Amino acid sequence: MEEKKVEYRCWNCKKILTFDVSTIGLICPYCGSRIFYKIRPSMPRHVKAK
Numbered sequence: 079m080e081e082k083k084v085e086y087r088c089w090n091c092k093k094i095l096t097f098d099v100s101t102i103g104l105i106c107p108y109c110g111s112r113i114f115y116k117i118r119p120s121m122p123r124h125v126k127a128k
């Protein structure tokens with residue numbers, strides 16, 4: 079079973095953190111901030127097929 083990991087950027091220290099989506103109460107381990115920006119995985123619109 080694949081784990082659902084989501085990347086967040088801490089608004090304060092700008093570090094990229096990866097949390098499990100089931101995690102509740104996210105706290106930045108670096109600065110203790112609880113505010114994060116969710117980072118959407120970059121989905122390339124055009125994939126070069128060989």
Ligand SMILES: [Zn+2]
Pocket residue numbers: 088089090091092093106107108109110111
């Ligand atoms: Zn932080």
